[in-house]
Amino acid sequence: MPDNAQYFPQMIVPTGHVEPVARRIRAFLAGRTLFDTVRAVYVWEWPGYPQYCVPAEDFTEGVLVDEDHTQKLSLGVARRHGLRIGEAARPGSARLWTEEVPPGLAGTVRIDWAAPDAWFEEDEQVFVHPRSPYTRVDALRSSRTVRVELDGEVLAEAPSTVMVFETGLPTRYYLDRLHTDLTRLVPSDTVTACPYKGTTSAYWSATTKAGSHADIAWSYDFPTRQLAPIAGLVAFYNEQADIFLDGRALPRPAPVKRTAARRPA
Template sequence: MTEHNTDRDYPASTIPPGGVEPVPRRVRAVLGGRVVFDTVRALYVWEWPYYPQYYIPRSDVDPDVLVDEQHVQHLKHGTAQRHGLRVGDVERPRSARVFTAEAEKGLEGMVRFDWAALDAWFEEDEEVFVHPRNPYTRVDALRSSRPVRIELDAVVLAESASPVMVFETGLPTRYYLDRTAVNFEHLEPTDTVTACPYKGRTSAYWSVRVGGELHPDLAWAYDFPTRQLLPIAGMVAFYNEKLDVIVDGERLPRPDTHFSR
């Protein structure tokens, strides 16, 4: 249950021609308390249509961290030499690809790291979660006075006249409500934690029990969202793919996304 997925249907306009462009931000990553790379010359490379990956110049990578595994790979963007990472006793085998002279023009000598192999990634001094933020994706959190009611099987789970609406490219509108507007009688906390590159890491998830049936992980909250999404801090949202949302008295159709399944 995550707020990001490569099945998202982004418009074609969110992908630049050629699928490669410079990153205008400083990008860093750490492993075992050591900076693996620190660069202002990273590239966005769209390996999939929905969001980019960072490619890092090898000259900006700590050479003592890379471990050549003597294995050549033929990838979408050309030939690469596979490397592992080692920092003290911490090892991450098969986690970096160093592109050779046979790579696509402009990618020679660039390094592509597996995201999960590193402990933390940063754009400037702010941590980035899950994958790089797509520079062509927009996420807005707007306060509203439109009344919103959340129901499941005719049971009211939450109701508010002061929601925050989150509009994100490729996803249906999410409605965040104050916790005082939520009927927690029907909510049961779970151990689920997810992360989103645009909103940060969740602080809570709840399943919903209605009529004796438990519906897992239907609601979540970000107590400490990213700076851009501060209006949703501490508020609760629900998957409108799996329950009913009534806005201004109108019951909205349930959207069909990868979260529907």
């Protein structure tokens, strides 16, 4: 099988699946604790990744504000709540599951990810969404050569790489900037975030004789601890560029949806 012709598919967890979280989960708002629990559960409201649901009694007293509104949602009946700590309020951001829900969900609360200021698994901050227990991400150093071309023009050529294998995604090839032609790349203000790798520190677009290509390369200067080998390296979307591994052209994978945001002006 050609290199990178296929990659490990993401495990499809059925909607409504509930299972215990074997980690301490905390969330903070305005510098104070919303909840601190070792009894959270994962619930898959859609197949891609889970949400945390936390027993209502594990919330700090008084932070859940009942808004006296019951909703029939895809997983069952929930009562809408807001969050309040001091002057900080997040109306309509919490759902207390009550009835007609999968086993293990009644009496727990799911809050919108953006409502707290920060989430933690044990003592490590979590970004974007909960990390799925069925997703694995490995960063492996490799002495295999990598060349990146765009419209037939070489953007990078490296004698080694850090290969990132992430469940459900194509293999990514992170290259030393010394072996990347940064004169061909133009900085962009795009930022993307990943719960497994962290938040990007740079994005670049490229222009060739054939045209412009937005946000084709990126870098993490301060990735998560588990992905430390990619710090400061540059990767290219192999959905958009031609990548040659040990001189062999890799097939382009199907485009992957990105989670993006803009840098503050």
